[in-house]
Amino acid sequence: MSFVLGIDIGSAQSKGVILGDQGSLGSFECASGGDFKLTAEKIREELLSQAERSVDDISRTVATGYGSKLVIFADEIKSDIVCLAKGVSSLLPSVRTAIDIGDLYTKVLRTDGHGNVHSFILSGKCAGGSGRILQVIARVLQVKVDEIGELSLKSKKRVEFNTGCAVFAETEAISRLSQEVAKEDLLAGLHRALAAQINSLAERLGVEQDVAMVGGGARDIGLIRAVKEIRGHDILVPPHPHMIAALGAALIARESLTIQD
Amino acid sequence: MGDKQSTISDIVKNYYNNYGLRAKELKGEGKQFIGYVCSLVPLEIITASGCIPFRVRGSVYEPITRGDTLLETIVCPYYRSVFDLSVKGKYDFLSGMVIPHGCDSMVRSFSAWSYGLPFSYFHFVNIPSVCDESSFEFFDSELGAFKKSLEKFTGKAITEEHLRQAIRVHNENRDKVRALYELRKTDPPLISGTELTMTLTAGSSLPIEESNDLFDQVLTGVKGRKNSLPQKGPRIFIDGACLDNIELIKLVEELGGNVVADTICNGARDHLPKTDVGGDSIEALSRRYLGKVNCPKTYRANKAGTFEGDIANRFGDIGTYAREFKADGAILYVYKYCDPFGFEVPARKAYYHSLNLPLLHLEDIYSAGTMGQLRTRVQAFLEMIG
Numbered sequence: 088m089s090f091v092l093g094i095d096i097g098s099a100q101s102k103g104v105i106l107g108d109q110g111s112l113g114s115f116e117c118a119s120g121g122d123f124k125l126t127a128e129k130i131r132e133e134l135l136s137q138a139e140r141s142v143d144d145i146s147r148t149v150a151t152g153y154g155s156k157l158v159i160f161a162d163e164i165k166s167d168i169v170c171l172a173k174g175v176s177s178l179l180p181s182v183r184t185a186i187d188i189g190d191l192y193t194k195v196l197r198t199d200g201h202g203n204v205h206s207f208i209l210s211g212k213c214a215g216g217s218g219r220i221l222q223v224i225a226r227v228l229q230v231k232v233d234e235i236g237e238l239s240l241k242s243k244k245r246v247e248f249n250t251g252c253a254v255f256a257e258t259e260a261i262s263r264l265s266q267e268v269a270k271e272d273l274l275a276g277l278h279r280a281l282a283a284q285i286n287s288l289a290e291r292l293g294v295e296q297d298v299a300m301v302g303g304g305a306r307d308i309g310l311i312r313a314v315k316e317i318r319g320h321d322i323l324v325p326p327h328p329h330m331i332a333a334l335g336a337a338l339i340a341r342e343s344l345t346i347q348d
Numbered sequence: 349m350g351d352k353q354s355t356i357s358d359i360v361k362n363y364y365n366n367y368g369l370r371a372k373e374l375k376g377e378g379k380q381f382i383g384y385v386c387s388l389v390p391l392e393i394i395t396a397s398g399c400i401p402f403r404v405r406g407s408v409y410e411p412i413t414r415g416d417t418l419l420e421t422i423v424c425p426y427y428r429s430v431f432d433l434s435v436k437g438k439y440d441f442l443s444g445m446v447i448p449h450g451c452d453s454m455v456r457s458f459s460a461w462s463y464g465l466p467f468s469y470f471h472f473v474n475i476p477s478v479c480d481e482s483s484f485e486f487f488d489s490e491l492g493a494f495k496k497s498l499e500k501f502t503g504k505a506i507t508e509e510h511l512r513q514a515i516r517v518h519n520e521n522r523d524k525v526r527a528l529y530e531l532r533k534t535d536p537p538l539i540s541g542t543e544l545t546m547t548l549t550a551g552s553s554l555p556i557e558e559s560n561d562l563f564d565q566v567l568t569g570v571k572g573r574k575n576s577l578p579q580k581g582p583r584i585f586i587d588g589a590c591l592d593n594i595e596l597i598k599l600v601e602e603l604g605g606n607v608v609a610d611t612i613c614n615g616a617r618d619h620l621p622k623t624d625v626g627g628d629s630i631e632a633l634s635r636r637y638l639g640k641v642n643c644p645k646t647y648r649a650n651k652a653g654t655f656e657g658d659i660a661n662r663f664g665d666i667g668t669y670a671r672e673f674k675a676d677g678a679i680l681y682v683y684k685y686c687d688p689f690g691f692e693v694p695a696r697k698a699y700y701h702s703l704n705l706p707l708l709h710l711e712d713i714y715s716a717g718t719m720g721q722l723r724t725r726v727q728a729f730l731e732m733i734g
Contacts, residue, residue, distance in 0.1 A: 153724075168728035192724075204732040206706070209725055 089146040089344060090138065093337025094130055094161065095170070095330075096123050096154030099190035099222070100303055102333040103130035105138045106341055113137030114330050123154035131160065146344055149336040153191065165339055167332045168194060173202035174335030175299055178325040183295040186285060186314070186322075187331070188218045188304020195289045202335070208292040216284035218304035220256050224277055227260045228270050239274035239309030248276035274309060282313035289318075299323040301331040356569040357543070360562070363550035364594075370554050371402055372441045379555075380443040380502075383467075385430055386450035386590075387618035387641050388475050390491060390633045394446070395514035395556055396506045397498035403552035403614070404439055405592040406430040408716040418460050423453040424685040425714035426590055431457065435464050444469025444501065446494075449477075451645055451688050469501045478647045479638060487634040495630070511629035517556050518623065524563035525619040531570055532608040532673055536578040539570050541586070541597040541607025543577075548614055549592055578606050582734050585670050585705070586610040587696065588681035589689055595716055596681060599723060605730050609673035611666060617641060645688040659699040666696075667703050677706040677733040679726070684713050706733045 088108055095102045101119045105112045115133040120126055127150070135141060150158035151170040158164075167187075171194070175185045180200045187194040193216050196207035210216045225232040246268050249259060256277065263273050289298075298320070300311055305328035315322050325331060363369060371381045381402040382394050391401040406429030415432025423431075433439065444467045447454050455472075462470045474490050476483035495506050525548065531538040547566050551559035581604040590613040591597065597607045610616050621640035624632045638646065642665050650658040660667070670678065678700055682689045693709065700707040708729040712718055 166724065166728035166731050169731045204728070207728060207732070208709075 090140055090144050091337050091340035092145055092148040093333040094127055094150045094158050095152040095333035097190055098153045101126045101130060102330050103134050104330060104333045104337045105134040106337045123157035127158040147340040149340040151332050151336045165336060168196055168204055168207050170332040170335030172196055172198040172204045173338050174331035175301055176200050176202040177338055179299050179323050181297045182299040184298045186300045187302040189302045190218045193217050193285055193288060195292045208288060210288055223257050224260055227257055235274055236308035238271050239278055241271040242275035244272045246272040246276035248280040278309045278313035282317045285314055286317045297323055301328040303329040356565045360547050360550045363553060364546045367405055367553055375441045383439055383442040383445045386448050387613045388448040388450050388637055389446050389473055390637050392514040392518050392633055393495050396510035397502050400555045404430050407433060408593040408595055408714055418464050419457055424683045426683050427453045429714055442467055446471045448473040449475040471497045484634055487638050488631055491630050491634055508629055515623045515629060521556055521560050522619055522622050527567055536580045537606050537608055540578045540601055542594050542601055545594050545597050581605050582676045582730050583608045583674055585675035585678040586612055587678055588612055589686055590614055595719055599719055600726055603727050603730050609669045644692045659695050663699040670705055680707055680709045682711050684711055
């Protein structure tokens with residue numbers, strides 16, 4: 088019996104997965120905070136405790152994400168693009184295009200269903216079109232970020248939200264609220280603006296179906312619906328979409344064990 | 349690695365880091381250096397005049413400040429940085445400045461250069477935007493005017509013999525660059541992209557004869573190495589404008605890739621095409637700079653009649669280099685607001701697709717501060733093709 092860890096230190100949230108021979112034995116998510124080294128340690132401890140294992144039982148750890156270099160106990164660092172492809176292909180092998188809505192960037196990648204990446208594209212250098220805008224808006228509207236999706240589905244009136252910029256979005260949201268626009272209508276408008284940016288990025292790369300959405304932003308069902316509407320086809324979402332990069336990292340860790348054997 | 353090798357590598361680093369060091373020394377001995385930007389200024393004419401051409405550089409580490417009070421930020425950040433360093437006095441040892449019509453920013457900012465800098469000689473070289481027979485006729489006479497302006501500046505006539513001699517020594521320089529590029533053909537290459545670009549950059553701050561000596565020493569040094577420094581890794585081709593700061597190439601190589609070929613202005617675009625000898629020198633220079641230097645700023649008519657044929661004609665040199673140097677992937681690196689490259693990105697992407705060569709397109713702002721963001725992309729790209 089061998090155990091491997093995949094740890095994904097994101098700019099906002101950090102995630103980890105522990106795999107045994109038979110599959111996942113646990114997963115954990117927490118805020119990345121200001122000390123990535125400490126966060127990585129905390130995730131490892133939590134995963135070990137869920138799987139009832141000790142540090143010595145872990146054969147290999149692969150780290151990914153924005154803060155991956157600070158996972159000092161990792162055996163290998165892999166880019167999140169490669170980990171996402173591996174993770175999504177393991178759960179949804181029919182997927183050829185994956186859209187990852189992260190905090191800092193939105194990423195689109197093309198894969199062959201076996202976890203190999205053919206091409207990829209990242210959103211621009213600012214956080215426009217990324218998941219950060221959802222957090223900004225949640226704060227302005229004083230709702231929890233995981234309530235945004237459900238709330239936006241209740242929208243009755245179409246509101247055009249004009250900006251995809253995470254900074255100007257706040258200004259625009261406040262001015263709309265002063266015009267007594269309902270929260271749910273505002274959120275649905277924001278989702279459409281965000282979906283248009285995501286779609287434009289995906290089109291620049293070229294889209295082949297099936298398409299999946301992953302990352303923290305894929306937990307927002309309002310955003311998924313908006314992307315479905317603009318693309319005119321179904322979008323697959325794996326269970327625990329925010330864990331996909333961590334899962335991919337763990338799968339890569341397990342693969343290299345097999346190769347070493 | 350012997351002492352000799354480390355010495356030459358230190359010399360290159362010193363010229364690269366203290367850019368203009370040798371020019372300042374030689375100015376003290378009465379030599380006149382003429383600054384230039386871009387690959388389109390016929391350096392042979394400057395050399396033939398008895399002056400020394402000096403490629404002015406920007407710095408990705410120096411925030412653009414004074415330059416932005418004289419040039420709007422619609423100009424590309426590379427060019428703004430070059431201008432900013434110049435108005436801050438970094439190149440005050442120069443006697444003059446030559447700017448060609450390399451892009452819209454260069455044309456429109458020429459007056460800002462001539463008002464903002466203390467040099468006694470300024471010249472704008474009008475490079476035709478198209479490449480027909482009439483363009484060459486025009487360019488011949490334009491180069492004649494450039495020659496005359498230098499004669500007026502130095503007070504000395506430039507003879508055909510001066511031009512032939514200058515063409516010969518500049519062609520020698522290109523042979524040496526070609527020999528340096530040959531060192532990249534093995535796997536792993538014998539010389540890293542970082543070393544090579546540093547060497548070429550250092551060379552562009554020296555009198556051409558000293559640049560020839562420097563390249564000879566680097567060639568000897570690299571060939572004499574016991575162990576090749578670079579390790580095996582994905583072989584990367586860099587396509588873009590002027591990368592006169594090595595940060596991107598260094599990043600690729602730190603992440604395990606090897607930069608083995610390029611089209612960059614301070615690389616293959618500038619240094620590989622040679623000037624024909626035997627005929628009229630001005631005509632030969634006009635053929636080289638307009639016809640052979642493949643820059644996206646020049647419109648070349650679609651002679652193939654199809655999109656596929658057109659991109660194969662326009663970007664054929666990329667395919668030739670990629671095959672010759674066995675590239676595994678390419679990075680198309682474009683500065684924000686770079687109009688010549690910006691317009692070509694979709695066609696270039698299509699061309700890479702037709703070559704079946706994986707491509708990473710990066711847009712950047714000429715600042716070392718963006719290296720972290722580029723790292724994410726380059727790392728993923730190398731893993732993807734590795």
